[in-house]
Amino acid sequence: MDLGVSPDIDAVWCYGFVSVLGAWVGARQIRGRLGGIKGIWFQRRAWFLFIAYTAVPIVLFWLLDRTGAVTDTSLFAAVLIGLGYERILSGQDDALRVPGPVSSFWTPFLAYADTVTRAVADQTARDQTRLDEELIATIAAKPERYAALEALALSRALDRPALQARLDQIAAGANPADEADARDRKTRLLYPLLLVIPDINDLMYRRGIITGWVYWVWARRVNRYSRSLGVVAILLAALVAGAWELYPSRNVVAETYYVWRLGKANSTELDRFRARLHLVWLMQDDPSVRTRATEDLARLVRRPDLAMDRVELALQLLLESREVPDGNTEVPKQLVQALRAGSVDVRDHVQQVLKSLAGLCKLPADDALWQWKPAEDEATGQLETRIQQWEAYWNGKTC
């Protein structure tokens, strides 16, 4: 598939698609690998495995974007990775290839799935043994319960005389003074035979062989499920509380995100355009975000590895952010600090913008500053002097 024809959408949505599809595929994997286990979603380890399965496509999407194989704004890439990450990692996908070391990560991941299965199997076996022991103890504790069990077992026995003979043998060999011991041994003989009956616990409950408490708490595991549901409810409540807490600062989160998109090395033109539109809107709409974004954009301009087209974009945005009734007084202050950028080209661009800004604000020119042209071999002391001159120039001026 040619991913170049894909719609280019905001990376947030792409990561969202990858997460949702990855979770869906992860749930299918769990069902496929551990699906036969009763109450598998109440097993902690199954959730660990599910989270691991969901995280893999997200990390893969990020990694392939970093390596330039896809862009994280490509809808088709998001869908392809979300649905087919297993094929991609195992090298079976023709459209996308991962670097060798990444694909070798899949083998230990499958080994981890085996480990989880083994652990879940052990846990299930332990739970079953505990349940068996509880049921046997409950039945053997009361003669009437045992009598009902014996009647049921004999009615279902393939070879009733043989079974009766074995029960008589246990009774004959038991201490007459210890009836409970004999009942326990006979219950242990009969109980496994009855397990073959489908829904045997329901049948034993209806016939009074086990109590309602044992049936609901042990056999139906209501306590365990309610405990698990309690944990889920607490996690959901924490999620809602977190969202509630973050909601007032949503503009700050959005500002941080779009500044990152603006400076991202392999973003598409459309993505940068989107980031610009959103940042302009945020800076014009919210004064506190405007100040923060101005600082972040000036800091972005100083970033050593930033391409010149991104520097231009950030500077254009800073100028554009002034187009509100009360202006953006932070722009000159932050731009002067951007003169500390390591690249002489960036310093030159910032110098030009500072002069333009003074012109836009109808401020008088300062000959010494206006004639200064940043140079590669400029001494640190000289640069610092120019920065102080610019600071002094803007001091007390409104723009």
Place this chain on the structure above:
Amino acid sequence: MATNPGQAPQLDEAAKLVLQIILDNTIVRGANIMSLASISDPKVLLKAAKELAGQKLIEVNGELTEERVPLATFSTLPSRKFYLRELT
């Protein structure tokens, strides 16, 4: 008895049926296998389980005795499912 490398193990029909049920259920009790496979005699399950466990095709939790085999838990590892399906 472990299988020689590269040689597919030969299983009798009862063992194949038991293996099929374990694969379908991932983790399953002996009693449930008997119920699903309509095996009324625990000896039949015991023989099949010993055959499968002896060739290390399944994992067993519990005792493999005539009396306790309905209580034992049988499972397979996810990474072996594809291979095991070929045997059934």
